[in-house]
Amino acid sequence: MKRILLIVGGGIAAYKACEFVRLCRKAGISVKCVLTEGAQHFVTPMTLAALSENQVYTTLWDLKDETEMGHIQLSREADLVVVAPATADLLAKMAAGIADDLATTLLLATDKPVMAAPAMNVRMWQHPATRRNVAQLRSDGVTIIEPDEGPMACGEYGPGRLPEPAALLDHVQTCFGVNQMLSGRHILVTAGPTHEPIDPVRYIANRSSGKQGFAIAAALAQLGARVTLVSGPVTAPTPSGVTRVDVETAREMANAVAAALPADAAIMVAAVGDWHVEAAEQKLKKGEAPSTLQLSENPDILALLSASPHRPRLVVGFAAETEKVVEHATAKRLLKGADWIVANDVSGDVMGGADNTVHLVTADGVEDWEKMPKDRVARRLAERIAHAL
Ligand code: CTP
Numbered sequence: 001m002k003r004i005l006l007i008v009g010g011g012i013a014a015y016k017a018c019e020f021v022r023l024c025r026k027a028g029i030s031v032k033c034v035l036t037e038g039a040q041h042f043v044t045p046m047t048l049a050a051l052s053e054n055q056v057y058t059t060l061w062d063l064k065d066e067t068e069m070g071h072i073q074l075s076r077e078a079d080l081v082v083v084a085p086a087t088a089d090l091l092a093k094m095a096a097g098i099a100d101d102l103a104t105t106l107l108l109a110t111d112k113p114v115m116a117a118p119a120m121n122v123r124m125w126q127h128p129a130t131r132r133n134v135a136q137l138r139s140d141g142v143t144i145i146e147p148d149e150g151p152m153a154c155g156e157y158g159p160g161r162l163p164e165p166a167a168l169l170d171h172v173q174t175c176f177g178v179n180q181m182l183s184g185r186h187i188l189v190t191a192g193p194t195h196e197p198i199d200p201v202r203y204i205a206n207r208s209s210g211k212q213g214f215a216i217a218a219a220l221a222q223l224g225a226r227v228t229l230v231s232g233p234v235t236a237p238t239p240s241g242v243t244r245v246d247v248e249t250a251r252e253m254a255n256a257v258a259a260a261l262p263a264d265a266a267i268m269v270a271a272v273g274d275w276h277v278e279a280a281e282q283k284l285k286k287g288e289a290p291s292t293l294q295l296s297e298n299p300d301i302l303a304l305l306s307a308s309p310h311r312p313r314l315v316v317g318f319a320a321e322t323e324k325v326v327e328h329a330t331a332k333r334l335l336k337g338a339d340w341i342v343a344n345d346v347s348g349d350v351m352g353g354a355d356n357t358v359h360l361v362t363a364d365g366v367e368d369w370e371k372m373p374k375d376r377v378a379r380r381l382a383e384r385i386a387h388a389l
Contacts, residue, residue, distance in 0.1 A: 002176050003030045005078035005110075007103045008048070010038015012153045013085035013119035013162035018043060020084060020165035021051040027169060030054070032078065036090070036103045060102045071102065075110035080175055083107070084145075085119035085162045088130050094142070095133035115175060117145040117168055122158030145171050146237065148375070150354050167375060174222045181386035183224030188263040188312065189217040190270035190301065192232030194250045198293065199280040206271050210234030212318075212344075212356060213269030215378035217242045220267075222379075223386050228260040232270055249276060250298035257301055258308075264389055265314040267381075268302045268338075306337030314388055316340045316381075319361075322347040329361045339363070342381065360384070 004024065008017045017033075024031050033048040033056045045056040060071060075081070083090060083103075090103065094116070099105040107114065116137065124130060125147060138144055145168065148161040162168075173179045191213020195203040210231060217229040218239030227242045230253055238244045245260065247253045250272045257266070275295035284290070302317045317338040319329035322345075329343030343359040343366075356377050360367040369377065 001028060001030050002080070003032070003078045004172065005032050005034065005074065005081045005106065005112075006052075007034045007081065007083045007090075007106065008036065008039040008043065009083065009085050009087040009090045009103070009119075010036050010041060011085045011087045011119050011162075012042060014039050014042035016162050016165050016168075017084055018047055018051055020168050021048060023165050023169045024172070025052065027173070029172065032057070032074070034058070034074075034103050034106060036101060038087070038089075057102060060105060071105050072109050075106040076112060078110075078112055080172065081107065081110050081112055081114045082117070082168070082172065083114065084117040084168060086116040088118075088120045088124045088127075088133075091116065091118060091130060091133045091137065095136040095140075113141075113143065113175065115143040115145065115171060117162055117171075118147050118160075119162035120147075120160050121152060121154050122156050122160045125158075125160040143171070143175065143240075148354070148373070163375075164373075167379075170222060170379065174224075179222070180224035182220060182382075182389070185225045185264040185389055186228070186262070187220050187225045187385070188228050188230065188257060188260050188266040189213055189220065190230045190253060190257060190266075190268045190272075191217065192234040192236075193271050194232045194253060194273040194298075195248045196250065196273045196276040196298075197248075197279040198277055199282065199284045201283050204273060204275070204277070205233075206273065208232070208234075208271035210236045211354075212374045212377065213267075214239055215375045216267055216269060216381060219375070219378040219382035220385065223382050228263070230256045230260065230270070249273075250301070251276070254299045254301045254304065257305060261308075261310045261312070263312045265316065265385055266305055266312045267316045267385070268305070269318050270301075271320060272298065272301055274298055300336065302338060303336040314339050314385060316342065316385070319343045320346045326359050326361065326366050329359065330366070333361050 031052040049056045093104045099108040149159045192210035193206045193208040197203045214236045217227045221227045221241040229244045245256045277293045315338045319332045321328045325343045325345045329341045333341040341361040345357045357371040
């Protein structure tokens, strides 16, 4: 049985630690919990003791028998140390090597891998001090689980939320090397918009944020795949374990996709611009506005890949639709020669938002998936891909 030592920091997200412990137990993982003083204001030792079926530790002085060096033992008997939620304060102490309570002493004493899931207000997460501490921890070998983006308990919006307990469990399982269903596979993912220049400073683009494609690349990598992510211009951070190739235009994306072959599967999530214009070499001056823009069609990367002699075994396209979603997606599957089309209803605030409503269109028919966060769509799709390969 795998064992984790869970260090719960003092933030509102501490309540998610309870469900995380329950899911770990259900997955057959044994859990010992340590609560910081702050954490005890949000969850009680009693709750976690009941859920983990283990003693919960709160101070250095609980460890009765210091002749046996209880804190050293506790920090080393687990296979993995998980810090969730990791507050800004805990991250700072970890980065600086401060050991002024049980949690930080264990983190300094452990010789086991450490995974930290930060959760805090968006400004605190984006503060240069936190950025520095996170960079330091990464270079010290700590696995940092990126926080989710969304509405926060403090009323602000942005990255800083603790991922859902099921997602945390996925990270733990990956660390334990289970769920490596895609190891040895190479999967190509396209994501983001394309920019089609009009002149050196202006371009035609679309509202794609790249979030869904990046989440899919991350989920595939978590299942052990070697992932090449060909991305249009987006600000999203590169998921860990993913090789990213940055491009701007659709034609560059087509070339990057061809260069990344062979692949076992290709998941074309990018919102590829359909047209480009003959870009002016110099910046157009205000008075020189062309009265028309001559649009020429871009290569259809998905259709070209499907027809290519190097076609991956599984080709999955996305279809961004605002009406007759399934009907258009079904037609696109046949027209573009894809095995599956993930039909994406973009009529609301999907582009740039955190949630997605999709329908999976295959040769066997249509599956309607309920509205869910983009990273859950990604995990579900990655598992389907793993089963299909
Ligand atoms: N796609 C592509 N190359 C293009 C256009 C689209 O590879 N030049 C891919 C997208 O990555 C996606 C699928 O084709 O997987 C469908 O994209 P979508 O924008 O929905 O379809 P279009 O072909 O652009 O059709 P329309 O805009 O008419 O709906």
